[in-house]
Amino acid sequence: MFENLRHYFYDYFISLDFSESSATYLNMIVLLSILVFFIFLSDFITRKILLQAFSNFAGKSKTNFDDLLITHKAPRNIAHLVPLVITLKLFPIVFYDFPSFEVPIEKLIKIYGVVLFIWILRSVLKTFESYFKTIPRLKDKPIDSYIQVVMLFVWIIGVAVSFVVITDISIIKFFTTLGAASAILLLIFKDTILGFVASIQVAVNDTIRIGDWITMEKYGADGDVIEINLSTVQVQNFDKTITNIPTYALISDAFKNWRGMSDSGGRRIKRALIIRATSVKYLTSDDIEKLKDIQLITDYVNKRQSDIESFNSSHNIDKSVLINGRNLTNLGVFRKYIQAYIENHSAINKDMTIMTRQLAPSPEGIPLEIYAFSSDKRWENYEYIISDIFDHMLAAIPYFDLEIFEYDFKFKA
Known part of the structure; x- marks a missing residue:
């Protein structure tokens, strides 16, 4: 026709x-x-x-x-x-x-x-x-990497077929020639190959997912993973900037993944106040009577005072000198008060570790650290909870005749 x-x-x-x-x-x-x-x-x-x-x-x-x-x-x-x-x-x-x-x-x-x-x-x-x-269960998987791997092979086959069409050589001969040039190809596609291997390891080991909060100081990354592909991992930092990390760096360099915290029942609070060492003292009877008015520790102070007086009396301790025998200190009672305050705080997860501890003294003073977990893991709420707790601690310190360490700068006129 x-x-x-x-x-x-x-x-x-x-x-x-x-x-x-x-x-x-x-x-x-x-x-x-x-x-x-x-x-x-x-x-x-x-x-x-x-x-x-x-x-x-x-x-x-x-x-x-x-x-x-x-x-x-x-x-x-x-x-x-x-x-x-x-x-x-x-x-x-x-x-x-x-x-x-x-x-x-x-x-x-x-x-x-x-x-x-x-x-x-x-x-x-x-x-x-x-x-x-x-699909909800696949949202956090590096789907981009898998698709890019498939597309890489498709393009390789496409280039091979095009080369065969142009030169009229057999496909077997083409790949034989390609094998001879493999060293050059490995050099050219080094980053792609490394990214390909890294993508597989990341997926198999479940090292990182889309949506994870990661911190990688070497690349200045501190935020949420928004994309994982064959060559790079994109992280949206909390200041809304974007950091691109080579995918292979996730298996060669150290980074912190906060997923464990996100999946747990709380976000850790680990912060300390520095108490001036010279403000720590034994409590007199008058001091103890004043502290009994603080409701959170009334029962504790009564019980401890009774136990101490019983011990000192049974051992004929001379209490004309305050250091003799067993005594309460303002720092010890304050530590107990903070422990009780944290345990009663509505934003603290009661099923996880709650501890108020004294760390080793430093040239600045005595660190008194809170170690607990907030129930709310969202960043802004987490910071609000910490601020609320330490606002209270700072305001409560004078009631125990303690002082916060501060550098005393003196300027000459």
Whole structure:
């Protein structure tokens, strides 16, 4: 059928007294113009039909997979196959009188077909990537890395096929030659290969997930992981800047993942006040009577005073000197007060460790540290809870005749 068109316009131009050479070229130009017209027309019609069909199907379907196919232009790319088939079928007719053009043009069309196939596959893979991210149990998985790995192999195969089409060598010979050049390829794609290996290890070992809060001082990263792909891990820091970390750095360098804290029942509070050592003293009877008015420690002070007096009396301790025997100290009672205050605080997780401890004295003074876990792990609320506790501690210190250490700067006039 189509063979009859080879010289259709040639005969017409000959009848108009054109030379054979001119008629041959004009015949080719007209046929090429008609072919280009049909290519664009078929592409336009196919796109309209496919997009309409996909849109109708997506509107009736309960899943969003087909909607994502449209978003990532899969129907549009598939539509390009129809003009490609028309071109492969008709271009030999157009260039029938120019066989020297036919071979290179055929190779170009086949390479375009390879690229189009890769592009269609990319649209489908991107659709799967977006679809998997909508599944709750896969949201924190490095889906991007898996898709990029598949696309890497697709591109390698595509380049190999294109090279075979251009050079007319066998695919086996191509990969044999590729093996000989593997050292150079390893050097060129070093970061990609390292990222590929790192992505697999990160996924298998569950080292990091999207949404994890990580800290990596070497790269200035302190925030939430928003993307994991073959080459980089993107971290959105708390100041809203973005840090890109090489994926392979996650297996070669140290970093802190706060997921354990997020998954636990609380966020750790570990902070200390520095008490001036010279303000620590034994409590007199009058001091003890005053402290009994503090409700949180009334029972504790009464019990401790009774036990101490009983011990000192049974051992005939001379209490004319305060240091003799057993005694209460203002720091010890304050530590007990803070312990009771923390245990009764509504924002503290009572099922986790709660401790008020004295650390080793330093040149500045005596650190009194709170070690507990807040029930609320959100950063802003966590900081509010800490501030609330230490506001109270700072205001309570004078009631125990204690002082906070402060540097005393003296300036000469």
